[in-house]
Amino acid sequence: MAIRSGCLAAIRPGGGMERRISLRALRAAAIAAVLGFSGAAYAQDDMAPADEQVLRLVTANMPRSLDPTNIDAQRLINNGFAEPLVHQSADGTQLIPALATSWELVEPTLWRVELQPDGFFWSGTPVTAEAVAASLSRHQSDNSRATSVLGGVSFAAVGPTTLEIRTPSEDPAFLYNLTTLPIENVAAIETLGDAYATTGDMSGYFRPVEFVSGELITGVPFDGYHGERPRLERIEARFVVDPQTRYLAMLSGEADMDANVQFEQLRLYLRNDGINIVERARNTWNVWMNYDHPLLADPRMREALSLGVDRDEIVTSIMAPFAVSPTGHFPAGLPYAIDRPQASDASRANAILDEMGWTPGPDGIRVKDGKPLEFGLLTYGWWNTVAVALESQWRQIGVRVNLQVVEPAASNQIMLDGAFDIATYCSCPTATGDLYGTLHQWYHTDSVRNWQSYSSPEVDALLGKLRAETEQERRFDLARQIQDIVMNDTALLYVSNAAMLSIAHAGDVRGVDPERPNDIVPGMYIAAE
Template sequence: MSRPRRIAAALALGASALLLTGCFAAPPQTAGTGAVGDRVAVAMLQPPRSGLTPFSDDAFKLSRWRTAETLVQLDAAGDAVPMLATSWSRADPTTWRFTLRDDVVFHDGTALTAAHVADVLTRATRASPPPRILDGVDLAARADGDDAVLVTTGVADPLVPQRLSSPQLSVLAPAAYTGDRVDPVGHGSGPFRLTAVQGTTSATLDRHDGYWGEPARVAGIDVTFVPDGTARAAALRTGTADVVEAVPPGQYPLLDPALVHEVPMPRTNTLYLNTARGPFADPAVRAAARAAVDRAALVASAYEGRADVAQGLLGPALPWAAPLRDDPSYAQALAARPAPAAVRGVPITLGTFTDRSELPEVAVLLEQQLEAAGFVVTQDVREYSAIEADALDGAFDAFVLSRATVLDSGDPVAYLASDFGCGGGFNISQFCDPGVQAALERAAGTEAGPERRAATARAEAAVLAADAAVPLLHERVIQGESARVGGVARDPRERDLVTTDTVLGAP
């Protein structure tokens, strides 16, 4: 029986997981060698939503399977490093030149060319909807000879290389593009060749021995899409899956602790305070709310200890953020906050949504903490689609939101500007402060690297000094890995999973 069918069987009989352990034998393998017979079985959370077109969020699956590649990729700090492009330079404020590898052959045997890369980037700008990373960006591309591509933007943009790392800008072979349709099957350039996709059920990939880089150590990947969290956990328990995405926290106690790994996510659970009207227009009242919050209690209760207490807006998924808070200027900014006001019977409305199951529980705990400090809390909890417009219009005094802090560029400045800039499109706090706006603009205009990260930390401090939002906790995701698999990526950005370093061996 094939690996996908074994997983499917485990899903169908998830309630009888113990019975399954004797039904399916592990495939032949050579311990620790990554021998040709070895294939990795992966149970993924979400099935494809857009036919695996790279212009959609399905692109992240192609990236996690290492079948589609981009011009550049990001290192752990979020800096751009070579992938299909070997180097890049800035020709003028709005133009970048990317030099391409000369040894890349797509899975269908065609070679990578500058003209084709320019065509793919142009197609991305015309996609409907366009890739998120291009939202609001006036980008154009053209070949510069046979081995380079010129990328121009309407205004100076120091993040062009980071933007081109987005999986939604992956480059597939020319034959993948037919009209408005993009077919990734057999048309990638990575170490694994996508050979078949069975709708929203499964996908199969084989090692590509003609890969331009280091070859994969396993023979292939067998993917099954498993939306049900209990079934994914059952597949891990029974050994019918080697790698499991997003194990539900409730399943954690039922699993061998050695098989589960918590990965910090670039997502912060935040209490946004309405700074434009209502009680929280007063900075001292905002300070009272901030002082009332017990972050550790939220983590212990709503997240069963599987989250990180927030020290700022940016969490451990961005490892450079915490050390920058040791700069004396950061502490000085926070020291300027007003003292908390004495609050007695101040009514506030607290909103959140049901789509993330933990948030209503967080709201209940926050209500208790805020009422203990003297606030009188009325909750409004709905589905996100029914509450988003009101939240953005400032209908609530406070709003609890689970917010991604980096977008596809791997850079958090866009998030900070969107949520706390005077013209921000997601400004739930209704916040506009000249000093914060100046700090955000300085960060946005700084070249990528250490100086930009330092400017980002200063902008974070300016936001927190105004108590426009109270960061509560940083979320984690639980990734399952069987005892026989090694070298699986634990990537906070969810771009890598099975890599060329992944290997199978006897437990």
């Protein structure tokens, strides 16, 4: 990951910086009148006045609920409304304190976690070990994304701020499973009733003051936060699904942060020296095939589809210069990755489909028993360009795909329900400190996030060994064995290796945390121009 700014200034009517200051000043005056600012804490020498400390985020990932167990409760942690026990570093290999100040594996299956001693929820209720245990237990039972990773785990308060977590078997990297789980005050659910979904009660350094499901959330600093008070006095996050609209909002000064910079817009952003880009670590872009579809359950069909993907075209033309060829589940160069690309060969794909009895029809689409060879292809947002390329490439081997374009948030429930044939869905692997958790999520028979319903007794057994293994080289070897089997089964289609999304900040945004570049953190502020 690197922070870069462009090298060419974009020319725009009226001058971009003057336009930005004018828009910010107008909004700041109105906000100051409503909130009555008394001055920001921890001021930096280059900070703009408190009434200008407003950060406007445009994003394609907006929460539809403030109940953190909801499948569409997105960016609650990223926007500072919620805290997990621990954060994960940008390279995926380290854990960073959040609500937890320290943690220790005191027995092979027992973690002891010390919590912030002065944490509070927005309601003023203290964040105790008992409250955290209740929150994690609710994730275990109600959060569809977490049920398999938390299965068999118990949470117990053994002191006011001391939590013990017992896992059903040895798992030295277990805490990585908690980095995406916001901690909530479960006791508030009974008090708030149906209103809980639109109010919530969490412990983040911002608290919401306006929420429109899936469209808008604004927040101000939470005075009861245990840590540093945010330097920003207000954040405004808006749902903007179109990447070009987000780019134009940044260019005109209507927005200060774009959390979903796609490779198409990255080329434009890098030409503008008034915008800073955080390029995140590369990950593997993969395509899911639903094994519940009778045709996709056949490994020969999956192999034909894989061979029909022209990865060179995707990497060297469509996504250039931001992508390289994929080499299996993990990006090449990692000590636990395999250096084994999936082949692209349309001739072999055609031969396999011929052998399976699929013959080309008058329009080039293959037919068998009077039925065309076609699939639905679920896609959205930053995958659209690649999905269109796949549609064209598969047509060359006689396979028709019908694009089903949805909003990013809508895709979550579709994937969970298994209501897709083929999907370009953002579950793309990158470097990690939790090999077991990552590979289990994708490939274990019982994982709820094994979207394609892949099942291999051999892989399940190796995952069991990986979970308990503590010797590093042995863990790496087990991970490579799993990836080799998955590759042989064509469990997924790997199409490229590139940063899924980059982050753009206006030139006057300071304090971006390099370990949490996707997040709005307390140290961020607007600099004076």
